[in-house]
Amino acid sequence: MIRERLTDAIAKALKSLGIETGEFVVEHPADLSHGDYSTNAAMVAAKATGSNSREWANKIVVELEKHKPDGVARIDIAGPGFINFHLSREFFAERVGEIVRVSSAYGKNDSLKGQKVMVEYTDPNPFKEFHIGHLMSNAIGESLSRLVEASSAETKRVCYQGDVGMHVAKALWGKMHKPNASWGEAYAIGAQEYDKRKEDIDSLNKKIYERSDKNINALYDEGKQATLAVFENLYAVLGTTFDHYFFETEAAPVGKKIVEDAVGKVFEESNDAVVFKGEKYGLHTRVFLNSQGIPTYEAKELALAKLKYDWFPYDTSIVVTGNEINEYFRVLLAAMREVFPELAAKTKHISHGMLRLPSGKMSSRKGNVITALSLIEEVKDRVREKMEEPDETIAEQVAIAAIKYSILKQAPGKDITFDFDKSLSFEGDSGPYLQYTAVRARSVLEKGKAEQVPTWESDSQVKGEVPEQVTETERLLYRFPEVVEEALTMYAPQQVVHYLTALAGSFNTFYAKEKIADAKDPRSPYKLALTRATATVLANGLWLLGIVVPTKM
RNA sequence: GCUCCCGUGGUGAAACGGAUAUCAUAUCUGCCUUCGAAGCAGCAGUUCCAGGUUCGAAUCCUGGCGGGAGCACCA
Numbered sequence: 001m002i003r004e005r006l007t008d009a010i011a012k013a014l015k016s017l018g019i020e021t022g023e024f025v026v027e028h029p030a031d032l033s034h035g036d037y038s039t040n041a042a043m044v045a046a047k048a049t050g051s052n053s054r055e056w057a058n059k060i061v062v063e064l065e066k067h068k069p070d071g072v073a074r075i076d077i078a079g080p081g082f083i084n085f086h087l088s089r090e091f092f093a094e095r096v097g098e099i100v101r102v103s104s105a106y107g108k109n110d111s112l113k114g115q116k117v118m119v120e121y122t123d124p125n126p127f128k129e130f131h132i133g134h135l136m137s138n139a140i141g142e143s144l145s146r147l148v149e150a151s152s153a154e155t156k157r158v159c160y161q162g163d164v165g166m167h168v169a170k171a172l173w174g175k176m177h178k179p180n181a182s183w184g185e186a187y188a189i190g191a192q193e194y195d196k197r198k199e200d201i202d203s204l205n206k207k208i209y210e211r212s213d214k215n216i217n218a219l220y221d222e223g224k225q226a227t228l229a230v231f232e233n234l235y236a237v238l239g240t241t242f243d244h245y246f247f248e249t250e251a252a253p254v255g256k257k258i259v260e261d262a263v264g265k266v267f268e269e270s271n272d273a274v275v276f277k278g279e280k281y282g283l284h285t286r287v288f289l290n291s292q293g294i295p296t297y298e299a300k301e302l303a304l305a306k307l308k309y310d311w312f313p314y315d316t317s318i319v320v321t322g323n324e325i326n327e328y329f330r331v332l333l334a335a336m337r338e339v340f341p342e343l344a345a346k347t348k349h350i351s352h353g354m355l356r357l358p359s360g361k362m363s364s365r366k367g368n369v370i371t372a373l374s375l376i377e378e379v380k381d382r383v384r385e386k387m388e389e390p391d392e393t394i395a396e397q398v399a400i401a402a403i404k405y406s407i408l409k410q411a412p413g414k415d416i417t418f419d420f421d422k423s424l425s426f427e428g429d430s431g432p433y434l435q436y437t438a439v440r441a442r443s444v445l446e447k448g449k450a451e452q453v454p455t456w457e458s459d460s461q462v463k464g465e466v467p468e469q470v471t472e473t474e475r476l477l478y479r480f481p482e483v484v485e486e487a488l489t490m491y492a493p494q495q496v497v498h499y500l501t502a503l504a505g506s507f508n509t510f511y512a513k514e515k516i517a518d519a520k521d522p523r524s525p526y527k528l529a530l531t532r533a534t535a536t537v538l539a540n541g542l543w544l545l546g547i548v549v550p551t552k553m
Numbered sequence: 554g555c556u557c558c559c560g561u562g563g564u565g566a567a568a569c570g571g572a573u574a575u576c577a578u579a580u581c582u583g584c585c586u587u588c589g590a591a592g593c594a595g596c597a598g599u600u601c602c603a604g605g606u607u608c609g610a611a612u613c614c615u616g617g618c619g620g621g622a623g624c625a626c627c628a
């Protein structure tokens with residue numbers, strides 16, 4: 001890798017000047033005109049010695065010029081002492097050749113080879129709506145899963161569904177009082193009436209938990225099956241295939257036992273409930289078993305960590321949830337560090353922001369939720385309007401791309417105020433823009449084939465000329481593997497999004513300026529190879545985002 | 554009240570402590586007899602406030618102001 005070569009060369013140069021440090025960084029300058037890589041080594045050296053950074057830059061460059069690293073065409077100094085590296089024409093042409101050769105494997109790495117990683121996400125609750133908040137969790141979790149997978153980890157996608165607990169009791173209570181209501185509506189009714197009918201609903205909760213009433217069991221089973229079937233259809237549309245489902249019903253008894261066994265050690269009794277005193281860690285107290293002896297979310301989550309590990313002995317367990325439970329999770333992890341220290345150390349909590357409505361917080365309790373299904377349908381309608389020959393499959397692929405892009409373009413953890421016209425765009429900075437560019441690139445390749453332009457090969461370089469001018473597209477293409485690794489280590493799919501958007505933009509500029517497929521142009525074979533490399537990176541990158549490239553648009 | 558998160562052009566966002574803060578959108582101006590106009594080119598416009606640390610701060614620290622979430626038997 002070029003980056004390592006540069007880092008080694010700089011370290012060597014510093015060493016020969018008597019500076020021993022690994023503190024400097026080698027990065028891409030924000031502005032492409034500043035070169036392809038840049039280092040702050042001179043500033044670091046200046047700091048260590050208390051002297052001028054421009055002078056250090058001059059000395060370092062003299063050293064670097066003695067053994068110029070492969071692939072570097074020019075080194076210069078700018079600003080307060082940045083050393084900028086401009087890579088050579090040959091370097092970029094070789095990378096284009098490499099991308100075409102490696103194809104769908106381009107961008108993958110071995111950083112997690114031999115590791116077992118589990119990712120839990122989406123987590124909709126049976127008996128409640130699958131709303132756009134779950135869409136956020138799904139988009140982020142799926143993308144993280146794919147980043148992990150692309151880094152060669154053995155990856156398991158799992159989903160944890162709350163099929164027991166107060167929300168179920170509320171939904172069943174609502175359904176019993178208004179049988180024609182949908183499950184989402186039934187839940188809202190139960191939630192709104194809870195204050196008035198607390199005793200009723202609490203006792204219903206206990207019956208559900210104990211499965212002691214035949215009629216209630218039948219209604220429960222029916223509701224669970226019906227809502228889960230809806231979720232399955234959505235997973236298919238979203239492109240997620242879970243390897244395993246965990247349910248709260250299996251976690252509950254395990255959690256109860258874990259907590260009971262540790263009463264007096266980790267947990268303590270308080271007002272008939274069993275609690276964990278988080279205060280000693282600067283946190284707050286949370287109830288793990290309620291006064292009826294029923295395990296709460298916290299106890300079940302503790303059990304879940306163990307159930308997961310028993311099923312798949314992970315090295316890392318990533319849990320994607322909404323940020324509203326950040327505080328709970330900190331308490332939970334504090335308790336887990338005492339009960340299962342080795343599992344707590346392997347658990348990584350990623351929280352996503354809330355999808356809010358302009359009118360305020362969306363709440364399934366109040367019933368003012370936008371369901372995932374209605375959103376997808378609405379977006380599909382808008383996509384169809386733009387299509388010349390409507391096609392159901394493509395309309396869906398484009399709609400999902402628009403939705404996922406709007407979620408993944410920003411750092412997970414930040415809220416999105418959902419406004420239809422502002423949040424979902426088909427133009428510029430959007431999922432469809434990336435798809436469109438990929439489709440367009442492929443169509444140019446078709447044209448090249450039809451015109452019988454010969455195939456360019458990087459090793460022989462005999463079948464056509466390489467244009468002297470390096471395009472912006474080429475300066476971006478070779479960075480893709482770095483972007484993938486960075487996005488993984490920082491749990492930041494938005495870096496892939498922003499990279500792809502820049503790449504697509506550069507290609508569209510290239511496309512507008514140059515005729516690519518032209519049998520009479522000796523540079524056409526190379527330009528087609530560049531087009532193929534772009535199409536490949538766009539497709540590989542979109543895969544990481546869970547977005548499909550349509551056959552046409 | 555306490556704890557945590559967040560304040561970037563009109564709007565939505567990006568930016569391992571790095572260079573002239575990037576991108577999109579909306580508005581405005583051009584470009585389809587040439588490989589797909591869901592596109593391209595151009596104009597204009599931004600780091601909440603006050604201190605501090607640093608060669609260098611949107612980023613780190615302190616204090617304000619503003620917004621959000623959570624704070625005992627819901628998840």
